[in-house]
Amino acid sequence: MSDTWLNSLETDTPQEGYELAITLSRRGVKYTQPDVDVLKKLRPEYANSADGLTAASHVIATNFQTVAAANNYWRK
Amino acid sequence: MSDTWLNSLETDTPQEGYELAITLSRRGVKYTQPDVDVLKKLRPEYANSADGLTAASHVIATNFQTVAAANNYWRK
Amino acid sequence: MSDTWLNSLETDTPQEGYELAITLSRRGVKYTQPDVDVLKKLRPEYANSADGLTAASHVIATNFQTVAAANNYWRK
Amino acid sequence: MSDTWLNSLETDTPQEGYELAITLSRRGVKYTQPDVDVLKKLRPEYANSADGLTAASHVIATNFQTVAAANNYWRK
Amino acid sequence: MSDTWLNSLETDTPQEGYELAITLSRRGVKYTQPDVDVLKKLRPEYANSADGLTAASHVIATNFQTVAAANNYWRK
Amino acid sequence: MSDTWLNSLETDTPQEGYELAITLSRRGVKYTQPDVDVLKKLRPEYANSADGLTAASHVIATNFQTVAAANNYWRK
Numbered sequence: 517m518s519d520t521w522l523n524s525l526e527t528d529t530p531q532e533g534y535e536l537a538i539t540l541s542r543r544g545v546k547y548t549q550p551d552v553d554v555l556k557k558l559r560p561e562y563a564n565s566a567d568g569l570t571a572a573s574h575v576i577a578t579n580f581q582t583v584a585a586a587n588n589y590w591r592k
Numbered sequence: 593m594s595d596t597w598l599n600s601l602e603t604d605t606p607q608e609g610y611e612l613a614i615t616l617s618r619r620g621v622k623y624t625q626p627d628v629d630v631l632k633k634l635r636p637e638y639a640n641s642a643d644g645l646t647a648a649s650h651v652i653a654t655n656f657q658t659v660a661a662a663n664n665y666w667r668k
Numbered sequence: 669m670s671d672t673w674l675n676s677l678e679t680d681t682p683q684e685g686y687e688l689a690i691t692l693s694r695r696g697v698k699y700t701q702p703d704v705d706v707l708k709k710l711r712p713e714y715a716n717s718a719d720g721l722t723a724a725s726h727v728i729a730t731n732f733q734t735v736a737a738a739n740n741y742w743r744k
Numbered sequence: 745m746s747d748t749w750l751n752s753l754e755t756d757t758p759q760e761g762y763e764l765a766i767t768l769s770r771r772g773v774k775y776t777q778p779d780v781d782v783l784k785k786l787r788p789e790y791a792n793s794a795d796g797l798t799a800a801s802h803v804i805a806t807n808f809q810t811v812a813a814a815n816n817y818w819r820k
Numbered sequence: 821m822s823d824t825w826l827n828s829l830e831t832d833t834p835q836e837g838y839e840l841a842i843t844l845s846r847r848g849v850k851y852t853q854p855d856v857d858v859l860k861k862l863r864p865e866y867a868n869s870a871d872g873l874t875a876a877s878h879v880i881a882t883n884f885q886t887v888a889a890a891n892n893y894w895r896k
Numbered sequence: 897m898s899d900t901w902l903n904s905l906e907t908d909t910p911q912e913g914y915e916l917a918i919t920l921s922r923r924g925v926k927y928t929q930p931d932v933d934v935l936k937k938l939r940p941e942y943a944n945s946a947d948g949l950t951a952a953s954h955v956i957a958t959n960f961q962t963v964a965a966a967n968n969y970w971r972k
Contacts, residue, residue, distance in 0.1 A: 660738065
């Protein structure tokens with residue numbers, strides 16, 4: 517991919533950090549399957565499956581560990 | 593999502609931290625499938641499946657690692 | 669859940685820490701499916717399945733990482 | 745379980761640490777299904793399944809992270 | 821494998837770090853199945869499967885934790 | 897197993913560290929199923945399965961986290 521989509525892991529708030537974790541998780545899918553049409557076709561397959569949604573949340577949780585550590589857990 | 597739901601990873605007790613980990617896990621599902629009606633329909637699929645419940649507990653455990661680290665493990 | 673079940677992540681021994689990790693893993697299931705009758709009915713489904721038991725042990729391992737770090741690995 | 749099986753996470757060598765990680769992984773299974781006869785019956789189910797063996801190795805890897813950190817990676 | 825493909829975990833930007841995590845994830849597959857023809861044949865199997873893509877993103881997330889820590893999260 | 901196969905987690909380069917992570921992952925399988933003939937018979941089952949290869953890469957990624965931390969990420 518030639519576009520720039522990730523300049524920093526630092527965010528202002530934990531919620532923005534969580535949303536960055538979602539972006540990271542989606543990018544992992546997109547690097548593996550760059551064809552947007554295929555991705556759209558597959559969406560109902562996991563977004564309507566309990567197991568698929570739990571698995572998606574697990575990937576987000578794994579990326580959120582990274583983002584949270586990068587931000588020193590937004591401790592004040 | 594436009595609402596604010598995560599201001600801090602810090603909690604008073606480990607139990608509140610565990611419950612925050614549950615919130616994080618559910619949000620991961622909800623960001624992926626925002627349609628509340630679909631989510632309600634899927635609930636029996638994992639809440640009545642041993643594998644689904646174990647997978648849900650795994651996601652919570654992953655998020656709890658993050659919350660616990662953020663709170664320095666509530667050490668006294 | 670209104671009861672208090674988690675006051676501290678600190679335990680005297682690694683074995684008690686491992687058992688706390690089991691408690692955390694079970695709570696993750698119970699928060700997701702609070703109906704005790706459903707849980708009892710599901711028990712044979714994973715307790716008699718090799719894959720289910722391995723998955724349960726994986727969740728415990730993840731929670732044990734948290735508990736062990738909280739106790740500074742019970743180093744002497 | 746009333747027996748004492750885990751007094752310390754410290755081992756002399758990384759290999760002993762890896763073997764402790766295996767013990768931890770097996771205990772997670774045994775706490776969940778204490779009936780030794782059931783466990784024996786299930787053994788062929790995962791020990792003859794490629795997926796089952798990979799999953800077992802994943803649990804060991806997770807526990808090995810804990811044991812290795814506890815031993816400060818046996819650095820000299 | 822006799823070629824040199826990994827000299828350092830350090831990258832200039834988080835995005836390059838994420839791309840290194842993808843390389844690491846693919847290498848894990850290639851070490852296990854070195855036959856390029858088999859790999860090509862299997863590609864549609866996961867690249868057109870929602871579960872397969874989520875699992876691929878999970879592996880990348882796990883490797884990204886390592887790369888991000890190695891780079892001290894590219895903190896400025 | 898009576899042989900000595902793991903004396904240290906330290907390696908000269910990240911690539912050797914990654915290869916050690918592969919060794920650790922395979923040992924987890926071998927400790928669980930020591931019968932080499934069974935292992936050989938199972939090899940096509942995961943080496944020709946996209947899901948099996950992704951799962952293998954996930955275990956390697958988990959062990960690589962440990963090896964990389966042990967080597968302080970080979971930082972110069």
